[in-house]
Amino acid sequence: MTRTGPEASFTSVEICAGAGGQAVGLHMAGFRHLALIEIDQDACATLRANVEKDSSWGDCKVINADLKKFKSDDLGLKPGQLDLLAGGVPCPPFSFAGKQLGADDERDLFPRMLEMVAELEPKAVMIENVRGLLEPEHKFAAYRSEIVEALEKMDYRICYWRVLEARDYGVPQLRPRAILVAMKAEYHRHFKWVEPQHAVVTVAAALRQSMRSRFQADGSAGWEKFYKNWLDQAKLGSVAPTLVGGSKKHGGADLGPTRAKEAWGKLGICGLGVANEPEEMTSPERDLYSPRGPKLTVRQAAIIQGFPKTWKFSGRKTAAYRQVGNAFPPPVAKAVGEQIFAALDAGKKELERRKAEDHGKEMLFDMTVPAPSGPPRSELVDSRRNLKRAKVR
Template sequence: MKCVELFAGAGGLAMGVHLAGFEPQAVVEWDKWACDTIRENGARGYPLVEGWNVAEGDVRHFDWSGLGDGIDLVAGGPPCQPFSMGGKHKAHDDGRDMFPATVDIIRRLRPRAFIVENVKGLTRSSFANYYQYILLQLTFPEIGRLSSEGWYEHFLRLQKEKASGNAFNSGLTYNVVPTLVNAADYGIPQKRERVFIVGFRSDLGIEWSFPKATHSFDALLHEQWVTGEYWERHAIPSNMRPLPPEKLQSRINSLEFLPPETLPWRTVRDALVGLPDPRAKKAKHIANHFFQDGARVYPGHTGSPLDLPAKTLKAGAHGVPGGENMLVHEDGSVRYFTVREAARIQTFPDGYHFHGSWTETMRQLGNAVPVMLARIVASSVAERLLVSQMLELEALLSKNKTKGVA
């Protein structure tokens, strides 16, 4: 199946989509450093990205006509700064808002499905109308904004079209499913909340829902404080184990009689298994695993404890915010995650190397979609598309057989 990747960054979403069975026809990203990361991995033969058609530039200026027909999936994470909790919250007034460009590309390529990822801030009450406007544009990509219309006037017109039901009977439409997801609930060692907007072309008649969560905090508590399997797995003796959190004691007690059916959240300690301290000599032989000095604690930035999923890795406008990208040791001391450690937390494979300075590479990682989360979502989409193709083929064969008999 063929796909197109927009706003590819360092390739997290694209790699997950590729692992799900899609073949990228174009991978478009404007940032030079992120493009260099993908290109350099491809040049040295890294299998997941080797041979990718990487285009460095604005998606609005890419020549989509050369791709032809038959694109199965468009995937991408439009720049999140207009909606980020740490941004200026300008939404439609922010020149970096690439949702209009995303809708335009979907209108041109008419993919069978799309996957759009963005920050949780998109769902904030202050953006409520604009969020609904985005969903309506993705539902009816052919009902474009008129030159005489502001975004709100266009929004009202789309609402009327939806209410009338006429737009569903003609033209290009999509069945759109938005979901707010915590990556930790899917085995990612990071508490990263993101919005996924998945759409299937309406003429395919596909019914789909977001994959069910596979991991939970309760299961982690059970493994740590009821069975102790977590500490045994990490070879931590009884006298070195921390005490269970007092505020969670009643919850832990209840889990003793009703064990969760899910897998436990993966923690920072789980993610970093096998990586030496970056200050050790043997760390020099591991790509992107070097010590970065200067980490410190301050209000709101206290770092990520070893025995929980990491806090959300972020990409700051002036480098990296302190707490979200810091590791907290058992003794309370802190240090920055190395690039390789941050890559583990974002589920990039160890063989994938990042290009640029520490600030640049951490920015790439802070903006990325966790590879394994992308794979889970894209695999679910691929499954539904393949079933749809099979049903189409069976219907065609049945029709031809009937004609032959006649």
Template sequence: MIYEEKYGAFLMHSVELFAGAGGLAIGMSNAGFRHAAVVELDHFACETFRENQRHHAHAVEGWPLYEMDARFFDYSQVKVEVDVISGGPPCQPFSLGGKHRGHLDERDMFPEAVRAVRELRPKAFIFENVKGLNRESFNLYRTYIELQLQHPELVRREHEDWLQHRARLQRHHSQNGEASTYNTHVEVLNAADYGVPQRRERMFIVGFRSDVGAKWSCPLGTHSEEALLHSKWVSGDYWERHRVARRDRPEIPLRVRRRIERLASELPLDAEESWRTVRDAVEDLPDPEFHPDNGIPNHVFTPGARVYVGHTGSVLDEPAKTLKAGRHGVPGGENMMVKGDGSVRYFTVREAARLQTFPDEFEFRSAWSQTMRQLGNAVPVLLGEVVAWSVAQALEQQVRAKPTGLAAG
């Protein structure tokens, strides 16, 4: 870490692995990190990055992109001190929508995340995955991941299976009084609580090298469902802001009526902002079915949406359901919008990108189904930025506290 007077802040370098559609990588950039390498295997995702770089999209400009399997990336190519490694190791092994094979799945890339930490020895790391990794059936492997990240120097031996390696790591951890090379924190965050217009729970593993001495706590949510309920059903501010006439407003859902009665008897909420809804995210976009020549990149109507059991779409006045990638193509219900008249249609790529808080300047070049798979796997940009900013702040505070002043980290 160095201090750069030009920006009046600490300049921190990062390496992004398993970049996917770029949600976490853009969030890291927004939080002030400069990527020393961005590694992604998927050709379509890399072509999207390159196209945006050719158009000088601020979100990805200057990224050193490596289109390759992270298992073969040579970290000696990184010529700067890396402050933070970030990335989302492929989540299908642990996803509720996947095959649930975990460590048996060839797509499990956590061993590569550990190798990166071992070889680069960053001050911190941020790894994201699905909430499913927290399931009881994955408890042994999840704690194995944590132990490896806490002690990345203890490499798995030849002919040692993962359970034997885990046991050796656990013994080492206990014998050393639970002291570790990296201190780790595991948090499950709901993106809606941080201003993302989507209910999306994701697990973050955040770690700091012990000798750095950084103090970190999970960033507090800034948005709440309670504030949204108050805005809609007590003050009515939500409907007025969107100019929705009383006759066009939906009925109060039975499941929240008691909560609304309680909110009506309390003081107005002002500590938190409202959860953001689908309407908040896409209201200014024309309906692509009736305005096909709208001139907005990636805002193209895709036919074929239909409702069936378990696939009912996201309603306008709630955060969207979790966008999903799907094992056999794009799922229907999670990627559909329920319009005001009750009809449904698929989200356009631009709408889905907004639900994932990608900037409008960032354009996607692949076909609808391919791009929606990328978006379904992505970290919401805003959520990535919030977590990255909290890590940056912890590192900056530690450096500022040193009596030597503006020293290199």
């Protein structure tokens, strides 16, 4: 169930928010974001364009900052006041596609995340990263142990640290992500494992409407035939390979390495680049009618990532595509967020119940305490009557 507005009773601060994939999912799960912190200016523009115009996000602040230089005090929160601290810390230190330097990588922000946990003392912590952090088991085992030990010293209990596959949560894409959830002891026991919640959504089903709209908007003769050919090809496949956002150090946007492009080709999609949106298309031959099939637009890539259709991306095409490709799928964040929300809610109610019971015991104790010593009421009444009689005489 999606909770927003007044029903969103638990607060959240998110670091490394990117274009808002995790934030969108947690928002749908019921969390009221106080701040989204992100270093990339284009991503911050995306967050502002969506959050500041939507009243359901309340007074959520978008903060463009380098997390290593950011001060938790600037949030204006007292220790223990925040319900959830969440974030998708940079993945290159642990990615199979990188050098896997882990803690030796200058981009590793796990230490800063743990510092913020110590400074803010949230009731719950959620950290998302690539599967490589957990696989292979031996490579980062010692580093994972250090993270767990640090959290446990701060009185957190690990709910789980496992790999969730986006395909199992309604995302038409193979995208395994390592998810760590830790909670204060009084909430930990209420947390339940996140089970797969949806049947597989295929690329054909996810893109059917938008792809038809693109061909129809072009209006070239025979567009219906080209569209049908694409749909027939897409139906032969299932979900998409992992979207790759890449980095600013490399060239323009495409859909990944050779193996990924081949997988996209089997779905009728050309992976050699990203298409312009229909209203901006200047080369139908390149974007729609290539022998390799149509290219994806940024909006279609966002659909593959599980973003709602209303979420808009700022910046030029390549920058916008990178925001999408590097995002955490909102449906997965929503599924995990709902379990955290439920555990916080159950823990809060239990604490309130205990408090009420303790108050009731105090009241009962007060009622059973003997009254101050002194003569019985009957003796007081008799003495007053005798006094009146004496005055009359």
